[in-house]
Amino acid sequence: MASYEEVEQVTKFLQSKIKTQPIVGIVCGSGLGKLAEEVQDPTIIPYTDIPGFPVSTVPGHEGKLVFGKLGGKEVVLMQGRSHCYEGYPPQKIALPIRCMKLLGVRTLLVTNAAGGINRKYKVGDVMIIKDHINLAGFAGVNPLVGPNDERFGPRFPAMSGSYDKKYRDLARSVAKNMNMESYLQEGVYSMMVGPAFETVTECRLLEILGVDATGMSTVPEVLVARHCGMKIFGMSLITNECIMEYDSTAFANHEEVLQTGKQRSEDLKKFFSKFVEQIEV
Ligand SMILES: O=P(O)(O)O[C@@H]1C[C@H](O)[C@@H](CO)O1
Numbered sequence: 001m002a003s004y005e006e007v008e009q010v011t012k013f014l015q016s017k018i019k020t021q022p023i024v025g026i027v028c029g030s031g032l033g034k035l036a037e038e039v040q041d042p043t044i045i046p047y048t049d050i051p052g053f054p055v056s057t058v059p060g061h062e063g064k065l066v067f068g069k070l071g072g073k074e075v076v077l078m079q080g081r082s083h084c085y086e087g088y089p090p091q092k093i094a095l096p097i098r099c100m101k102l103l104g105v106r107t108l109l110v111t112n113a114a115g116g117i118n119r120k121y122k123v124g125d126v127m128i129i130k131d132h133i134n135l136a137g138f139a140g141v142n143p144l145v146g147p148n149d150e151r152f153g154p155r156f157p158a159m160s161g162s163y164d165k166k167y168r169d170l171a172r173s174v175a176k177n178m179n180m181e182s183y184l185q186e187g188v189y190s191m192m193v194g195p196a197f198e199t200v201t202e203c204r205l206l207e208i209l210g211v212d213a214t215g216m217s218t219v220p221e222v223l224v225a226r227h228c229g230m231k232i233f234g235m236s237l238i239t240n241e242c243i244m245e246y247d248s249t250a251f252a253n254h255e256e257v258l259q260t261g262k263q264r265s266e267d268l269k270k271f272f273s274k275f276v277e278q279i280e281v
């Protein structure tokens, strides 16, 4: 667990490298980092250059922090994230989000690649996240476990209403104007630690629980962002179908995840540029 002072130290290091003050933070999921190409006047800092920063080890996660302007607003964009399955405790995954808070970020946009549990979903659909189930949390994986520093937020934060209703409404309207409606969904995301993809029975269980899409990230970031009072918007790209039949010969795989990310990247780049332009922070 990084203390407030340690987060401050990393934040000061970042401030010494940048000329801007971001107000919007963006986390790019697997294969979705191309949004960084839209950032104007970028200052790029590799995670490996930032003392104490968790470093991504997974293909599809560049591992760079990009500061600059998107949709007319100052942003800091994580081109790739780290995950619990890489061996990081959730508290370590929280560090970049807490640095964003100290940098002045008020709104967090999180994206991820996810498997479609909802049988109506198709590969390539994008899902506005309306809520999540922290399944990993049932096993104690939660970045807020441990001593609480009130300078970040309260001991017992509420998690209902985490995914801002106005942002979700705006996202639907932006998507409509971009003719994205045929592949737009809104639903519930769940996080398990991974790195193994789900068994058939696990997928069926998630369906019974009311999950629409499942992944291995996002929830730790949202917990920490909500704890420190940020407004949040989340979007999942449905990169693969979850295997629901016991005798299926299809298997989930990371190559398909990256491939779908590549296919949707232009649409998502345009969507997020427009969305950031229009959000109130
Ligand atoms: O960082 P995200 O949640 O987008 O990445 C998902 C989960 C795993 O890292 C990977 C599996 O293909 O994609």
Ligand SMILES: Nc1nc2[nH]cnc2c(=O)[nH]1
Pocket: 113, 114, 115, 116, 192, 194, 196, 197, 198, 214, 215, 216, 239, 240, 241, 242, 252, 257
């Ligand atoms: N847990 C999980 N994570 C994913 N990330 C991308 N696809 C999937 C999936 O099917 N399951």
